[in-house]
């Protein structure tokens with residue numbers, strides 16, 4: 001019987017369009033539009049900074065330690081690279097020079113700090129360096145306290161502060177992606193494609209609810225066990241969406257030459273999980289929405305489009321704006337969560353909060369699946 | 385004969401609407417049981433309640449002597465259903481659909497293969513095995529719907545208006561098929577709003593109107609329930625009142641109508657009605673062109689009991 005469920009899922013033509021043809025077409029458009037620029041600029045993963053100290057102090061010393069600890073990374077490539085710059089004149093020169101890769105210079109004078117930025121530099125750099133300066137400023141008194149009480153604890157404190165900075169920088173840096181990160185478009189297109197799988201989740205519901213589909217009515221009067229049918233309907237679609245996502249990632253990597261980074265195994269696992277998440281959410285949509293099957297599908301597709309739009313698929317700095325005004329929306333918008341998760345995995349080598357994010361998605365998926373199995377198992381309806 | 389289905393005091397409401405009002409039904413083994421009623425009278429609702437697909441407000445339903453519930457798998461395995469709508473999966477071909485639904489009942493592959501082939505032969509769909517349902521004409525779709533419901537050789541089959549929107553040829557095939565099933569000992573519950581079909585097939589029947597049973601019994605029993613049992617038409621010109629009155633006085637006659645050339649007489653049940661009328665006219669010296677007698681139809685039964693036509697189309 002599973003064979004037929006698989007056949008059914010594979011032959012759902014709408015699904016092939018939305019989940020394969022449409023996203024690939026979109027990515028090809030991006031390629032045509034951004035292809036050349038993309039060659040020049042590849043990723044935001046590294047920011048090159050330098051420190052110039054006008055007057056040595058405890059303040060400057062500790063700041064240098066903080067930057068050092070940010071640019072050392074035992075888990076992978078650091079996101080911050082420290083360069084040596086002799087003096088302020090050289091700094092100005094390098095920041096004006098298009099060919100130089102120096103992004104920003106911290107000028108420390110006593111207990112004050114100034115940031116010099118590259119002309120026409122990336123907005124991410126502004127965000128990241130400001131975050132670092134602010135975080136250091138606000139934690140400076142803690143460091144000084146530690147000096148007076150227990151100087152041996154200072155390195156540990158600096159370590160933890162720099163981890164904190166790293167974490168917030170990732171977040172802020174990502175939310176304020178500048179439009180020059182073309183990869184962003186490809187990644188969010190893949191996320192969009194897999195979110196369209198909600199319609200397949202609705203398919204699981206329609207396969208098993210006699211009050212939605214006539215085929216399910218026939219299934220319901222048979223002695224076949226409902227649970228087995230629900231699982232067949234579900235897993236046949238899981239297989240389909242995994243195959244599709246596999247195609248997407250392969251195309252991304254080999255055709256559009258966008259590397260999945262060092263954590264590619266986690267990327268693949270993340271996408272597989274996101275696929276299940278989309279199916280599970282789709283089942284909940286299918287169960288609780290009103291109307292005919294196609295009405296439910298259209299509504300769900302609409303919701304996905306809104307979610308994808310808010311995550312910045314078309315206007316890439318939208319999540320940054322949202323983060324400033326309604327951070328809650330970013331925190332609950334599935335497309336944003338998935339985009340961020342994926343982006344972080346690919347561009348920041350540490351799978352920092354990956355496990356937390358993935359855990360959240362897993363919990364929500366499991367919850368949706370349990371609810372839908374319980375609701376789908378009922379076999380008697382108030383009306384057909 | 386054993387009782388296959390017993391429904392007692394079934395009440396089903398859709399919000400305000402009472403779709404079935406204390407519905408009772410008893411189906412014996414091996415018979416074709418007809419459920420006749422106009423559109424919206426509650427036939428499908430009754431079947432879906434019996435199948436435990438619909439929740440109902442009141443009533444007891446037993447099939448094969450056991451209480452029918454959604455989890456009564458042993459009962460369900462002996463039942464076949466041909467729903468009113470063509471209930472198949474659009475993504476699967478004709479063969480795959482039949483095999484899929486048969487597979488919900490029959491696990492053994494070899495047996496299933498044979499059963500599926502027999503079902504295909506039964507509905508004569510051999511030429512269309514690789515077609516998707518969308519590509520089939522209305523009549524072929526109906527045949528596929530039937531094949532999906534009967535392939536597993538159930539002991540009891542429900543047909544819910546299987547001939548709606550079907551060409552006369554396909555309809556005849558379907559009715560013949562159902563008769564064949566009865567010959568093989570299958571019990572059939574058949575709903576329709578076409579009285580000719582029920583009259584042709586059913587051993588027992590119920591006439592439903594607005595969720596209420598208005599008559600039940602065998603066809604003969606139902607026809608006996610109504611006063612009018614025969615309509616006699618005589619073509620003869622110039623019959624005078626004298627002769628008409630004589631006819632009116634005959635036993636069993638209760639309605640005489642004459643327009644100068646055609647005489648229509650409604651008579652109660654009795655064997656000599658035609659002979660009696662003819663002899664009155666012969667004695668009066670009238671010459672008759674044509675005489676014919678029509679038996680009452682289920683439509684007449686419905687008309688007399690409800691005051692309206694069974695079919696509104």
Ligand SMILES: Nc1ncnc2c1ncn2[C@@H]1O[C@H](COP(=O)(O)OP(=O)(O)O)[C@@H](O)[C@H]1O
Nearest residue numbers: 383384398403422423424425426427428429430
């Ligand atoms: N799902 C439903 N919700 C509300 N009313 C319904 C529903 N299904 C049927 N009805 C109503 O119940 C009555 C009986 O319908 P049905 O059993 O389909 O009749 P039939 O099969 O004899 O044509 C009709 O008046 C119909 O409008």
Ligand SMILES: [Mg+2]
Nearest residue numbers: 427428429468
């Ligand atoms: Mg009906």
